[in-house]
Amino acid sequence: MGFTPGWTDLDAMQRGIIQMLRAGPNDIFGFKAAFGQDLETIIKRINKPTMILTNTGDDIYFAALRTRELRPDFKFLELQNGTHDIVDEQPNQWSKAVFNFIK
Structure with a gap:
């Protein structure tokens, strides 16, 4: 493992x-x-304010980039480095990004 x-x-x-x-x-x-799932169809139907919060070291970073291509109207925020557990690795940066989006 x-x-x-x-x-x-x-x-x-x-x-x-x-x-x-x-x-x-x-x-x-x-x-x-x-x-x-067929996420592309679902993503195209979203009609609420949405943020793509990703990080450059995530295993599925490519999916965030693809989503940004599909929906350039979504807010896009990219934290540097990290892994798929960015919430544990950079909790302050992650929380600040979420807070700033929802306030």
Whole structure:
């Protein structure tokens, strides 16, 4: 079992390991629920203010870029570096971005 290079928060790593071990062979169902949909059609129908909050080190960073292409009217904010667990790695930057969007 490995983690994305760049992880520095040991508590976050421990939580991630525990979640993976709990999921066991069923972890594929979560992946399919998230990525087994026709998201392009759904994204095109969104009619509310929306922000794409991503980071350059995320495993699915490409999806954020594709969404920005589909919907240039969405606010786009990109944090630098990090991994798929940016909320744990850069909580202040992430929270500030969300707060500034919803205020």
